[in-house]
Amino acid sequence: MAKRHLYLFAYDIGDCCVQRQVRGILRGYAVGGQKSLFECWLTQGELEDLCVRLPLMLAPTDRLQVVRLDERVTPLLLGCAKSMAYEPFVIG
Template sequence: MSDAARTLYLVCYDICEPKRLQRVHRYLIGYKVGGQKSFFECWLTAAELCEVRDTLAGMLDLSHDRAHIFQLDPRMPRDLLGRATAPVTDVFLIV
């Protein structure tokens, strides 16, 4: 699949219960190309975005937890401060 079919998203979450937090974290690790803790940069196709939304909706306690998915513009310059490094987006494989 070409990179043109993928869009950059920032997926952020705040989970109240530790077991649910670990489950969500492990799930999203498979999609991330950058980020830390509960903020992940993910290159997703339209189908993957739908899958991530549906899966997160099933994992979260919607009365206590929250998740945000923001579409980012990869053409915009990044401001990197301190020890921050740009995520590697050259070549990656999602298994």
């Protein structure tokens, strides 16, 4: 089984239709997220696929940032939002 790593996707997209499409794609992988931030456990292949597909949808003024998070570090959570799922899981 391929190893999964935790990534944070953040976007700033001006076109509502493109926002909806990107959000729909990321929700398919997300274990948590709010508005334009999504935490996703991804294999290397899934990450590469998203890094090819998503930029093709963006306008020159849009921004998509992907950051790999260290699974060993306990996150500092402020507010009352739902915690991220840090246990690896299998997508069937």
